[in-house]
């Protein structure tokens with residue numbers, strides 16, 4: 337099967353929802369990312385897939401089989417990186433500062449707490465503070481620590497880009513300004529490393545220029561849904577930030593960072609009308625913003641998981657992904673062209689498998 341074919345996308349959508357049987361040394365179980373998965377390389381591209389012991393998809397000898405049939409997809413688990421063996425000068429294991437995502441992405445949640453984490457206001461798909469509670473990370477990473485880890489990760493493990501996200505803080509900038517210092521420190525240690533910053537609309541939009549001036553390559557301002565009813569239901573706290581503030585921040589970000597250097601997550605599986613989701617994605621694309629459509633996979637520690645919410649039907653994931661990928665291709669926008677960030681990594685979405 338080759339990339340972008342109907343069958344490939346169908347199989348990939350099913351693998352993204354039903355998971356695969358494979359031993360994956362690099363995994364994520366909690367945190368700010370969208371899913372608890374194993375990190376793999378499928379047909380040469382990053383992929384995060386649920387590791388499921390009784391999945392109909394089995395990985396053997398670098399290939400994927402279903403009912404004994406070799407599907408012609410190559411799969412390699414990502415190896416444990418060497419930088420995980422190190423500890424910072426102030427005694428913090430590197431793995432508690434930043435993680436390997438995919439085969440070549442360094443990802444960190446700079447502030448691991450969120451002002452909205454109380455159950456009544458928490459985003460139902462998020463478990464940012466669970467990895468803190470489990471001792472897997474530290475509450476706040478310093479610019480010096482991030483620089484130290486980034487330098488080692490590039491030198492020892494060939495990291496190609498970095499993603500910096502943050503929990504929302506009390507300040508009017510919602511945590512964005514702190515990332516300016518972090519980007520600067522990392523680029524002093526690793527000049528030229530493509531970095532994506534991920535923030536909420538920062539109140540004072542001049543922070544977006546400061547992030548770009550500090551050297552950030554691309555920016556994610558994640559709304560997860562453009563449907564206010566869905567937002568209120570799934571993100572009771574975050575939905576108090578009006579869509580108008582996102583629009584202003586996105587337009588400013590496109591002005592400062594450029595076309596196809598701005599992205600947002602749109603989650604598939606929160607009950608949004610598929611046609612409206614795709615229409616919303618089309619509007620974003622027309623403004624130069626990359627809609628990173630991702631299947632919702634309720635993670636351990638999330639309210640969604642506690643409530644027994646199931647991932648979406650793979651057919652819905654396939655349909656929405658294919659339609660958004662066609663719009664992106666028509667607009668000449670590829671995730672890889674963002675050079676840093678989730679859209680460039682592509683692991684948590686099927687858009688790259690659909691050619692976008």
Ligand code: SF4
Pocket residue numbers: 369370382384437438441443499677678679681682683684685
């Ligand atoms: S798409 Fe983003 S969250 Fe997912 S593995 Fe890649 S960098 Fe991490």
